[in-house]
Amino acid sequence: MAMLLVDVHAHLDLIGENERKAVVERAVAAGVRVIISNSVDPKSVRKALELQERFKIVKAALGLYPTEAARLSAAAIEGELNFIRSCKDKIVAIGEIGLDYQEAKGERERLQQQQLFERQLELARQLDKPVIVHSRQAEKGVVETLIRCGCKRVVLHAFHGSLKLVQKAAEAGFYVTIPTNIGRSSHFQAIVRQSPLSRLLTETDAPYLAAEKDGKSEPSHIAATVARIAAIKGMAAEEVANILYSNYQRLFS
Numbered sequence: 225m226a227m228l229l230v231d232v233h234a235h236l237d238l239i240g241e242n243e244r245k246a247v248v249e250r251a252v253a254a255g256v257r258v259i260i261s262n263s264v265d266p267k268s269v270r271k272a273l274e275l276q277e278r279f280k281i282v283k284a285a286l287g288l289y290p291t292e293a294a295r296l297s298a299a300a301i302e303g304e305l306n307f308i309r310s311c312k313d314k315i316v317a318i319g320e321i322g323l324d325y326q327e328a329k330g331e332r333e334r335l336q337q338q339q340l341f342e343r344q345l346e347l348a349r350q351l352d353k354p355v356i357v358h359s360r361q362a363e364k365g366v367v368e369t370l371i372r373c374g375c376k377r378v379v380l381h382a383f384h385g386s387l388k389l390v391q392k393a394a395e396a397g398f399y400v401t402i403p404t405n406i407g408r409s410s411h412f413q414a415i416v417r418q419s420p421l422s423r424l425l426t427e428t429d430a431p432y433l434a435a436e437k438d439g440k441s442e443p444s445h446i447a448a449t450v451a452r453i454a455a456i457k458g459m460a461a462e463e464v465a466n467i468l469y470s471n472y473q474r475l476f477s
């Protein structure tokens with residue numbers, strides 16, 4: 225049985241122009257059916273749309289990263305959100321959005337991030353799109369915000385919150401991604417042990433979160449991630465892959 229693989233969080237714009245085509249071809253050969261290329265700023269928003277047009281398996285998620293809240297003017301943010309709104313029929317999700325307290329330089333920037341996050345959650349609600357959410361040193365605040373705002377279709381990308389917080393997110397109906405560095409991450413291994421497969425998805429964060437500490441990840445590596453999840457769960461890799469792909473279809477359809 226052929227595996228159906230999906231990478232719900234990659235940054236194909238950060239893979240060199242000369243190697244991008246080969247990366248996508250390797251993904252197709254490995255059984256990857258979908259790569260969601262996430263954006264973080266105005267430039268990558270437009271690049272995600274371009275890559276979606278160039279590669280059949282690529283789908284675009286458009287959003288502004290938390291740090292853009294302090295970098296962009298209010299007028300620029302308004303313009304970007306209006307642009308994303310105009311792309312409603314071209315995209316599968318709003319992402320990568322969220323909170324990053326490691327990068328915030330004080331309470332003012334935290335507040336700016338929170339405001340931008342909630343504006344994009346509201347945009348996702350208006351457009352009826354899932355959200356793909358970043359959190360760094362802000363995991364509790366992210367989950368609490370998502371629940372308070374009534375969000376239902378949520379992907380928590382590379383989530384490093386406690387296992388108790390992971391359980392709370394799962395009970396709220398959110399999905400947690402398992403990245404390609406699972407082999408060297410006891411945290412993600414523990415998430416797989418604790419979580420039902422119905423609440424998991426796979427990602428690469430390509431070119432980041434590689435299986436090797438100093439390596440680069442790419443969507444074809446999803447196959448190894450699925451094999452690792454299957455080993456932890458004591459299941460066949462093909463069965464795990466198909467369940468995770470069904471999760472993708474249910475969330476993004």
